[in-house]
Amino acid sequence: MPIFQPELETLPRPKLKALQDERLREQVAYVYERVPFYRAMLEGAGLKPSDIRGVEDLPKLPFTRKRDLRDTYPFGLFAVPRRELARIHASSGTTGKPTVVGYTKGDLEVFAEVVARSLAAAGAEPGMMLHNAYGYGLFTGGLGLHGGAERLGMVVVPISGGMTDRQIMLIQDFKPEVICCTPSYAQTLAEEFKRRGVSPEEISLEYAVLGAEPWTEAIRRSVDEGLGVKSTNIYGLSEIIGPGVANEDVNERDGLSYVWEDHFYPEVVHPETGEPLPEGEVGVLVLTTLTKKAMPVLRYWTGDLTYITREPGASGRTHARMAQIRGRTDDMLIVRGVNVYPTQIEAVLLQIPEVAPHYQIVLKRERTMDEVELKLEVAEPFFREVGAQMLSDEVIEADHRLAALRDKVAHKVKDNIGVSVKVTLISPGSAPRSEGGKLKRVADLRNLG
Ligand code: ADP
Ligand code: K
Missing domain, CATH: 3.40.50.12780 (ANL, N-terminal domain)
Structure with missing residues (x-):
């Protein structure tokens, strides 16, 4: 050019x-x-x-x-x-x-x-x-x-x-x-x-x-x-x-x-x-x-x-x-003393073809501990392959392919970034989408009591 x-x-x-x-x-x-x-x-x-x-x-x-x-x-x-x-x-x-x-x-x-x-x-x-x-x-x-x-x-x-x-x-x-x-x-x-x-x-x-x-x-x-x-x-x-x-x-x-x-x-x-x-x-x-x-x-x-x-x-x-x-x-999440950026989590997704780059990071405080939940969409082809209609904890638990995927994501995040996250697999299309402008991928619920 x-x-x-x-x-x-x-x-x-x-x-x-x-x-x-x-x-x-x-x-x-x-x-x-x-x-x-x-x-x-x-x-x-x-x-x-x-x-x-x-x-x-x-x-x-x-x-x-x-x-x-x-x-x-x-x-x-x-x-x-x-x-x-x-x-x-x-x-x-x-x-x-x-x-x-x-x-x-x-x-x-x-x-x-x-x-x-x-x-x-x-x-x-x-x-x-x-x-x-x-x-x-x-x-x-x-x-x-x-x-x-x-x-x-x-x-x-x-x-x-x-x-x-x-x-x-x-x-x-x-x-x-x-x-x-x-x-x-x-x-x-x-x-x-x-x-x-x-x-x-x-x-x-x-x-x-x-x-x-x-x-x-x-x-x-x-x-x-x-x-x-x-x-x-x-x-x-x-x-x-x-x-x-x-x-x-x-x-x-x-x-x-x-x-x-x-x-x-x-x-x-x-x-x-x-x-x-x-x-x-x-x-x-x-x-x-x-x-x-x-x-x-x-x-x-x-x-x-x-x-x-x-x-x-x-x-x-x-x-x-x-x-x-x-x-x-100011996007930095300090999770149990480890500095984490959403982009680090996103980079891990590249290594896992069964998930899609659509996610939300939810921060909560459980008693005194910060908890990070990664709500992550399953990629469509994989979703069809497992034949699930809706994903829930029970559905994931009951299907070893989904449970294994969930654990694989959690391991990769832990290996690459050093924090434990709770991974929740969600259906294609259910993470927030941009409707035109910047998308907020992090929901911090830690100070909501
Ligand atoms: P606002 O502060 O309302 O978001 P700006 O449009 O001036 O208004 O936002 C600039 C900020 O947007 C930058 O400081 C940076 O954090 C982010 N930003 C802009 N372009 C990029 C990019 N290519 N990659 C990552 N972040 C970006
Ligand atoms: K094109």
């Missing part, structure tokens, strides 16, 4: 580094002048803007956190007067006020550019049609992908999330080559096609650009097979710009996504100490914008766990690559 901006995406590393250093110096001087929060941050650390000479000086600065956006709600971190803004986005925020971000016209151009790079890396080409099933609205996904697809020269179908029947109809009638949505919603669409007897070869889609929530190879496999596509990962967050901070290359698909490093500088730090970690070690991703005007951020603590490598990938791009997100630090 052609690279969208070859001169920038394959910039030799010494030149890329020089560009980053220069842009960082400008960005620091800019926020020092314009954003009281950053002036106070630098002064608090005893620094002048000129003390940040290049990216290696970033660790001198403290982190910017989500609560800093909340504390300055709505526009306190903005570096331009509101009449110079072109757009506002906000992220959901389950409790209280959302976090608000702003863009100048120039920021929107950068946004479109990095999304166009991402789509091209994912296999999209000018003239292809994009079925954009990310939500439109305050969420950055819909409009973010939209702008990037237009920039690349694609034909955009701005369907947004939800209303699955209509999505299926328009995919069949318009025959788009590319889809973007959350991985869990891609699973929903794949199942719906299957239910209607439409085979993957009959579905026009060739590429899927999936992100906004953690996912693993188990889900990649089910989406690729179900829709007949090659899916790649798109990563981003509204505080930095939105989706399109990083994307996997369709010919690599090894879980490593190129971070568009001329605009966003990535660091990985220790989750507890905040100390920079060497390449290849998993920690919290921290991002610094290098070219933002409306709301630049220095050292934003994403909470997302990953590692970075600067080993060049096969595509010829020189930018750093980040691994699939293992989860956010």
Whole structure:
């Protein structure tokens, strides 16, 4: 697939580094002048803007956190007067006020550019049609992908999330080559096609650009097979710009996504100490914008766990690559002293063909002990093979094939992650499904008494 901006995406590393250093110096001087929060941050650390000479000086600065956006709600971190803004986005925020971000016209151009790079890396080409099933609205996904697809020269179908029947109809009638949505919603669409007897070869889609929530190879496999596509990962967050901070290359698909490093500088730090970690070690991703005007951020603590490598990938791009997100630090389940991420459990499912990557993790407290229940769907072919109608504890107990499968899953989870989970096998179709957006796969009932 052609690279969208070859001169920038394959910039030799010494030149890329020089560009980053220069842009960082400008960005620091800019926020020092314009954003009281950053002036106070630098002064608090005893620094002048000129003390940040290049990216290696970033660790001198403290982190910017989500609560800093909340504390300055709505526009306190903005570096331009509101009449110079072109757009506002906000992220959901389950409790209280959302976090608000702003863009100048120039920021929107950068946004479109990095999304166009991402789509091209994912296999999209000018003239292809994009079925954009990310939500439109305050969420950055819909409009973010939209702008990037237009920039690349694609034909955009701005369907947004939800209303699955209509999505299926328009995919069949318009025959788009590319889809973007959350991985869990891609699973929903794949199942719906299957239910209607439409085979993957009959579905026009060739590429899927999936992100906004953690996912693993188990889900990649089910989406690729179900829709007949090659899916790649798109990563981003509204505080930095939105989706399109990083994307996997369709010919690599090894879980490593190129971070568009001329605009966003990535660091990985220790989750507890905040100390920079060497390449290849998993920690919290921290991002610094290098070219933002409306709301630049220095050292934003994403909470997302990953590692970075600067080993060049096969595509010829020189930018750093980040691994699939293992989860956010706030998704971490501490189960009897062991740290567990839902994605670790999901990864185990890949090894067991008799189960499907549809599951729910339920946390309960039994007396003083945390108990984890993994409610896991049996794969359809296996379900038919055992000839069960409905699964219940009695049915599973009575059929040695089901009981053995249940025990096998529990053993694999224990072997791979080190925690005992109670596995409950459930019938195909009974775990929660995405109806358009991000899917919550964990139900924490521990504090419900
Ligand atoms: P909200 O905070 O409302 O979810 P955002 O859309 O800004 O709003 O969410 C960004 C977050 O979504 C990221 O910090 C990360 O946790 C998650 N995310 C986005 N893309 C991916 C991805 N490809 N893989 C895993 N997690 C992702
Ligand atoms: K297809």
